[in-house]
Amino acid sequence: MGWEKQAALNEAVARDLNEDIEAAHEEAGHEGYVPMLCECGRADCEHVVPMTLEEYEGVREDPRRFALAPEHLVVEIERVVEDEGRFLVVEKRPGIPAAVAEEEDPRHTDD
Numbered sequence: 001m002g003w004e005k006q007a008a009l010n011e012a013v014a015r016d017l018n019e020d021i022e023a024a025h026e027e028a029g030h031e032g033y034v035p036m037l038c039e040c041g042r043a044d045c046e047h048v049v050p051m052t053l054e055e056y057e058g059v060r061e062d063p064r065r066f067a068l069a070p071e072h073l074v075v076e077i078e079r080v081v082e083d084e085g086r087f088l089v090v091e092k093r094p095g096i097p098a099a100v101a102e103e104e105d106p107r108h109t110d111d
């Protein structure tokens with residue numbers, strides 16, 4: 001497996017965890033910042049990114065977009081579409097990174 005695909009899969013795992021975090025906070029009626037996991041491609045990343053649920057929903061509207069800690073950008077597989085200061089919103093580059101992001105999206109399944 002190429003490193004690009006591995007990084008993309010790592011990001012998909014972080015996104016799955018964030019879906020659970022978001023659901024838990026939504027149920028609790030949480031307001032303000034929620035500690036979301038950095039969705040970068042590093043297998044060992046445990047960085048927490050403070051985001052509101054509204055901000056996270058904005059990222060999740062596009063299956064190729066992820067939220068990262070600003071210092072965790074990997075320019076080979078993604079480009080910045082928004083810089084919020086606390087976090088970056090990035091979009092996967094076309095090809096393997098975008099294809100894996102779309103395949104692994106729990107909200108967009110073909111079958």
Ligand SMILES: [Zn+2]
Pocket residue numbers: 038039040041042045046047068069072
């Ligand atoms: Zn990270």
